Amino acid sequence: MLAASRLGARRIAAVAVLCATARAMATNSTAVTGAADAVDWKALPEEEWRRRLTPAQFDILRRKGTERPWTSEFNKHKSAGVYTCAGCGTPLFLSDHKFESGCGWPSFFLPADKAAVEEHKDLSLFMVRTEVTCKKCGGHLGHVFDDGPRDKTGLRYCINGVSLGFSEGGGAGAK
Ligand SMILES: [Zn+2]
Secondary structure, rough: OHHHHHHHHHHHHHHHHHHHHHHHHHHHOOOOOOHHHHHOOHHHHHHHHHOOHHHHHHHHHHHOOOOOOOOOOOOOOOOOEEEEEOOOEEEEEOOOOEOOOOOOOOEOOOOOOOHHEEEEEEEEHOOOOEEEEEEEOEEEEEEEEEOOOOOOOOOOEEOHHHHEEEEEOOOOOOO
């Protein structure tokens, strides 16, 4: 009897999760809001990513492409605010941590929250590099190098501007 009621409760919980996910997907076709957290980003199929992203965003975030240097509007972008993942909207970098690296891509010496990004060894192109991805959706962001500003972290997060969005104000200087 106990086992049966537990099973029933579990089934109700599962249905509730499904409904929440469906609602989030229905209301968040373009804008990413808090409700989008119900989306299982890592399980999103390729065709859904193609629908949500521009071809350039898809190439970089989902195919690990690299934008041509000096092409991002964010290179010389100086506004105060938060740089978000263009895939899932997660806050990734803060304008407070941005610096002019001269490399042609938006550069930061620190992520907004270390838990928001993941680092992976990348042996492509006959180099040993450290790839940086968005932890929530797995989107490729760029690479991190150890030639950043010595008076800060010494790190340079070299990020494709195409894989970023920007939100003015709102939390710059937060963690
Ligand atoms: Zn993401």
